[in-house]
Amino acid sequence: MSGDNEGQRSDWTDAGRGWVAQEAVFDAAFAPVTEAILTAARLTTGDRVLDVGCGSGTLLAAATAAGAEAVGVDISPTMVEAARRRVPAATVALADVQESDLLDVAPGRPFDRVVSRFGVMFFADPVAAFSRVRAAVADDATLVFACWRTREENPVFTRGTDVLTRRLPAAEPEADDAPGPTTFADPARLRAVLSAAGWAPTVAPFDFVCDYAAADPTGRSDGVEERLAVVLATSTGARARAVLEPGLGPDGWAALVEEVRADLRSHLDDDGALRMPGAVWLVTATPA
Numbered sequence: 001m002s003g004d005n006e007g008q009r010s011d012w013t014d015a016g017r018g019w020v021a022q023e024a025v026f027d028a029a030f031a032p033v034t035e036a037i038l039t040a041a042r043l044t045t046g047d048r049v050l051d052v053g054c055g056s057g058t059l060l061a062a063a064t065a066a067g068a069e070a071v072g073v074d075i076s077p078t079m080v081e082a083a084r085r086r087v088p089a090a091t092v093a094l095a096d097v098q099e100s101d102l103l104d105v106a107p108g109r110p111f112d113r114v115v116s117r118f119g120v121m122f123f124a125d126p127v128a129a130f131s132r133v134r135a136a137v138a139d140d141a142t143l144v145f146a147c148w149r150t151r152e153e154n155p156v157f158t159r160g161t162d163v164l165t166r167r168l169p170a171a172e173p174e175a176d177d178a179p180g181p182t183t184f185a186d187p188a189r190l191r192a193v194l195s196a197a198g199w200a201p202t203v204a205p206f207d208f209v210c211d212y213a214a215a216d217p218t219g220r221s222d223g224v225e226e227r228l229a230v231v232l233a234t235s236t237g238a239r240a241r242a243v244l245e246p247g248l249g250p251d252g253w254a255a256l257v258e259e260v261r262a263d264l265r266s267h268l269d270d271d272g273a274l275r276m277p278g279a280v281w282l283v284t285a286t287p288a
Helices: 006-021 023-029 031-041 058-065 077-086 126-135 161-165 187-196 224-233 235-265
Strands: 048-052 069-074 091-094 111-117 137-148 199-211 275-287
Touching: 006 023, 006 077, 006 224, 006 235, 023 031, 023 199, 023 224, 031 058, 031 111, 031 137, 031 199, 031 275, 048 058, 048 126, 058 069, 058 077, 058 111, 069 077, 077 091, 126 137, 126 187, 161 235, 187 199, 187 275, 224 235
Parallel strands: 048 069, 048 111, 069 091, 111 137
Antiparallel strands: 137 275, 199 275
């Protein structure tokens, strides 16, 4: 029933370092998505909550604050270590959801709630993964997660980053259903996967604003440096530096980074802040 997720494990061990370093920026930019998940999940004291692809622990922190028993699972050792530091009250396990008996990974009663913010799109076999989750929940459980819609609807995938990617060799195109951020962009596929795994899903569009200026608690930043840090910290930025800097040299690389900065400045809104639209599916599901 399982698929090979070794590539994702390796990718997220490396990419996780950038996510952890820019945790505050991601949390600020994705705050509306976090709030939507938590509102739909209705976590309460005494709930047993599973966070799938828990990352550095944003939803785990919210779950423990609500008085829930929080359990996080992630495939990336980097993310697991960060989540354990951030939310010591939570149980955080290094495991591949599509291959693991989750009640063996985190012994206890079945889960009342399952949540995820952008953590469910990277399974080689998503039906296996969601079936494993289904096997670990109570009969009246609720699953709530957010996943990206299309790249065309989400400038977060390209703004600033495209200054780098257009200098790189063209990547091989991937199948629409390949593991990755937009693997569930097609809502029909998303419903089919969940139904095959034993869930009754509701899939609704959720539009929000990624506000990079919000990452500065002083309110003085326009968000450009915050977005630039994210661009350079992600796997695309790291690959661009590894491929391009040897040929450009330090000064040439610095000039290219300045091009990214200038591109971001060209997208400031009327208030002088870097904000961009975001488009996700907000999914709620119950055991079928």
